[in-house]
Structure formats: C-alpha cells, structure tokens
Amino acid sequence: MANLKTVTKKSKAQSMGMHTEVLTGRTQQKFFNPDEAENFYYFGTYDVDFNKRTDLDVKDMTAPEANKEIDNLMSQGYGTIVIKNPQGKHSLGVGILNKLNLIFEGSLGYFGMGSCDGPIVRINGRVGWSCAENLMAGKVVIEKNAGSCFGAAIRGGDLICKGSVGARTGIDMKGGTIIIGGDAGAFTGFMMQRGRIIILGDVGINLGDSMYDGTIFVGGEIGSYGSDAVDAELTKSDQDWLKRKLKVAEIGENFDVSKMKKIVAGKKLWNYDNLEPTEKKGAI
Amino acid sequence: MPKKKNKKAAKAKAKEVKGQLGKKKETAREKMIGQSIGYRYDVNLLPDYSKITPFLKKYIEAMGWDDLNWLEDVHMGYEEDRPAVFCRNANGWVTIPSSIKLPNNQQDRDMIARELLVKFQMSPKHPLVDLKKAYLKF
Numbered sequence: 312m313a314n315l316k317t318v319t320k321k322s323k324a325q326s327m328g329m330h331t332e333v334l335t336g337r338t339q340q341k342f343f344n345p346d347e348a349e350n351f352y353y354f355g356t357y358d359v360d361f362n363k364r365t366d367l368d369v370k371d372m373t374a375p376e377a378n379k380e381i382d383n384l385m386s387q388g389y390g391t392i393v394i395k396n397p398q399g400k401h402s403l404g405v406g407i408l409n410k411l412n413l414i415f416e417g418s419l420g421y422f423g424m425g426s427c428d429g430p431i432v433r434i435n436g437r438v439g440w441s442c443a444e445n446l447m448a449g450k451v452v453i454e455k456n457a458g459s460c461f462g463a464a465i466r467g468g469d470l471i472c473k474g475s476v477g478a479r480t481g482i483d484m485k486g487g488t489i490i491i492g493g494d495a496g497a498f499t500g501f502m503m504q505r506g507r508i509i510i511l512g513d514v515g516i517n518l519g520d521s522m523y524d525g526t527i528f529v530g531g532e533i534g535s536y537g538s539d540a541v542d543a544e545l546t547k548s549d550q551d552w553l554k555r556k557l558k559v560a561e562i563g564e565n566f567d568v569s570k571m572k573k574i575v576a577g578k579k580l581w582n583y584d585n586l587e588p589t590e591k592k593g594a595i
Numbered sequence: 596m597p598k599k600k601n602k603k604a605a606k607a608k609a610k611e612v613k614g615q616l617g618k619k620k621e622t623a624r625e626k627m628i629g630q631s632i633g634y635r636y637d638v639n640l641l642p643d644y645s646k647i648t649p650f651l652k653k654y655i656e657a658m659g660w661d662d663l664n665w666l667e668d669v670h671m672g673y674e675e676d677r678p679a680v681f682c683r684n685a686n687g688w689v690t691i692p693s694s695i696k697l698p699n700n701q702q703d704r705d706m707i708a709r710e711l712l713v714k715f716q717m718s719p720k721h722p723l724v725d726l727k728k729a730y731l732k733f
Contacts, residue, residue, distance in 0.1 A: 343680075343689045343711050349650060350717035351657040354724050361659060410658050431659055447683075448665035449658075466683060467665025486668035505638040505668065524638050552641045559661040575639070 353428075356409045359390035370396035374403055385409055401439070404432065421458075424451050427468075440477075443470050446487060452561070459496065462489045465506065471560040478515065481508045484525065492562040497534065500527045500574075509556065509571075511563050519574050523581070527574040528553060530566060541577040549573060635672035636701075642667050643702040650710045663709065671701070671708035680708040682715060685722045689715050 352358070365384055369377040377394070381404065384392055391412040397403055401420035404413060404427070411430040415423075418436030428447035437455040446465040452473070459477035462470045465487040475493030479501050486506045497515035500508050503525045513531035520537025527540075528549070553568040642663055655663065673679055674688035678697055682689050691697070691711065697704050715721060 343691055343715055344718075344720070347714040347718050347720075349653075349714065351654050351713070353717060354719045354721065355727065412659065429658060450660060450664065467668055469664060487665065488667070505634075524634070526639055548641050555644075555662065 352410060353408055357385040357388070359385055359388055359410060361390040361412050363389050364391040364393070365389045366393045366395055368395040369400065369403070370398065374400050377403055378405060381407065381413070385411060397436075399439070404430075418455075427451075437474075438472075443468075446470060450559075456493070461491075462487070465489070469556075469559060471562070473562055475512065481506070484508075488556060490556065490560040490562065492560075494531070498537065500525070500540075501537070503527075509553065509560075511566055519576070521580060522576045524576050524578075528568075529572045529574065530563075530570070533572065533574075536574070539577045539580045540574050543573045543575040545569070545571060545573045636670040638668070638670070640670060640701065640705070642705065646702045646706045648706050648710050651706065651713075654713055666709040666713070669705065669709045669712055671697075671704040678704070680712045680715075682712060684716055 478496035519540030
C-alpha cells in the first residue's frame, strides 16, 4: 500500500481543508542488497549462444505453435533463430524475455514482437498494427513500412522502422526510443508519457497530442501540433545523442541533426493532483 | 579575509543543495496543493556515456546491444528522502543503502542506479521470481 503521510506543516491547500495528507511512495518498497551477484539475465531464462544458429519454417504452424517452438529452440541454447515464411501471421515472436537474435524473413501481421524484453529482432519485410507493443528492452528493426500504433505503450528499448509508419506511433509510450526513417502519420506521440521519438521525414497532424512528457525530434515538415505540444531548443547534448542513436538504427548517418525540430510537453495538462476534483466541482 | 570565507561557504552550500537528491524548485501549483506533480527526476535527461561503469559495459556486450538501451530511461530518484531507483518490474522503489557512497552529480548517480537496478532485477531474490513460481502457466 502506498504511504499516507500526515504532515504537520500546513500548505495553503491543507489550511483550506482540502486534504491533510501527502501521498508518497509506491505500492511496495524494496531495499537493495549490496551483496548481489553480477548476473546479466533474468533468473530462470535460457542461456543461449548467439553463434548457435538455426532456421524455423513456420509456414504450416499457427502463431502459438511457432512461439512455443521459438521457446523450445532457446531452451536448447540457440541464440540466433531465422524464421522462414512468417506470411503475415499475427502475434509472432511475442513474450520473449530472453537474450536472442531473431530474424524474420518476410512480413508480420498484427501485434508482432509484443511484450518482449531483451531480444534483437530484424524483420526483412513489413509489419501490421501495434508492432512491438509494450517492448521493455532490446532492439527491433523493420526494414520496410509499419502500420498504425507502431510501438504502442513501449517502456524501453529501440524500435526502428526504416520505412514509413501509420497513425498513433508511440501512443502512450512510457520509455524507450522509436526511430522512423520515413514519414509518420497523424497523432504521433499521442499521450506519450516519456521516452523519445525520432522522425527523419514528415509527420501528420496533431503531433504529440496530450503528451505528458518525453521528447519528439522531427527532421521534415509537421502537419500540425497537438494539444500541449510545444517547440524546445535543440541542445548540443541532443545532437550528440541523435547522431549516436541514428548510427545504432543504421539509418540517416549523414542526416543533418542540427536542423531537426525538438518538441516537448508544454506541461499545461499537468493537473493530476488531489486538488483537481475539488476545482472541477467548483466549476460545475 | 572573513568575507572571502563567507562567499566560499555560500557557494559550497548552493552546490550542495543543487546536488542533493529529491530537492527541486516547486512550481506555484505544487506549492498551492502541497504535493509534487510529475516525476521525481528529469526523465528527459540523456545519459553521459563517458560515465559508464565497467559492469554496464559488460552487460551491454552480453546482451549484444549497441548502447544502454532500456537503461537510458533509468535515473536515480528518491523515496522517503532517501536515494532510490524505480524498478518497473516490481512496481516499487528500490532504496539504496546508506553504505553506498553517492557522487555529487546526477549523471554519475544515474550510472550507479542503472548498475544496481540490473543487479536487483536479475537477482534470484527479485519479487517476480516467487510470483513466477506461483503463477507460471507455460
């Protein structure tokens, strides 16, 4: 349970009788043990070798069968798996919480590579809606175009599309980096809470609508700004980071990052506090 | 001479406050409601790779990544006025023991936070290990 701390020093709101406590902490509190060993992988995951490679033809498999077979191959120590004939199947490669080098020779359907934590993935084709949704860590590279909701709610890792993407890219993202080599659709960065989006091409209307925090970098034209999305100064640190990140993404190495636009939250929508409902009541 | 000493002391004090964890200038809104809005650190702070620790270098190499990857979003925050790092897997703050000396700048502290968080998450004592044992379906 979160801690409710009774404060003795009264703020203006408290003296007005609006609240008496300050909410601190989270649902639980843990203490770090300095004697922890140096482990690089989650407890209970497979010890795989990148040099141990195999192919998996999923032409006659359903998505759950294919995903179970990927898990089975990892349990045998295969660190590089090449998926043949994905044929646009939905939900392929989901829930991988392991170090892995995964290559798709073809295109994926909806929700490909969802909820992954750690793998390096290369898709030599296109992807449908919500690719790499809820990505926690790792790197996902799409060689061609991607559908809508690309990188929805990602929390970490690098998600790269060398082509163009649809609408609502990075919707509700809470961390990580999304890099687009081409153009992006409307409502890019919609309700993003943190993390970074880089678009080398043009972007559609309502960029960064209702963004709470995070940063969007745009190299081309912007259709229009969304609610509370504002321009910010591109710093030297931003430029250095952009150059390094584009190198990681294998795109735009010669792109002039100094001409990019930086968009952040204007923080006018930061009203998530105890006082807000009281104020709303007063307004009605 | 005493004047110089006072100036020095004032400068040192100012530096100390700037480097302290959990100390930030409150906005008018925050002062009014008596509550902090937003994150407990600058979420947009980009990492300074010159401060990277040997452990993190080894971790990146082991995972086959090119950079800090998800750890770019990890920063040292605070909980109950003590330095802490947020563990997204446990949905809680992991408090740093007072025996660990922390440097006086955010970039160095962030690298330490990243290292400690990796060790905490990969530990067999992490809270998710017990949950996994109890609820794992496949």
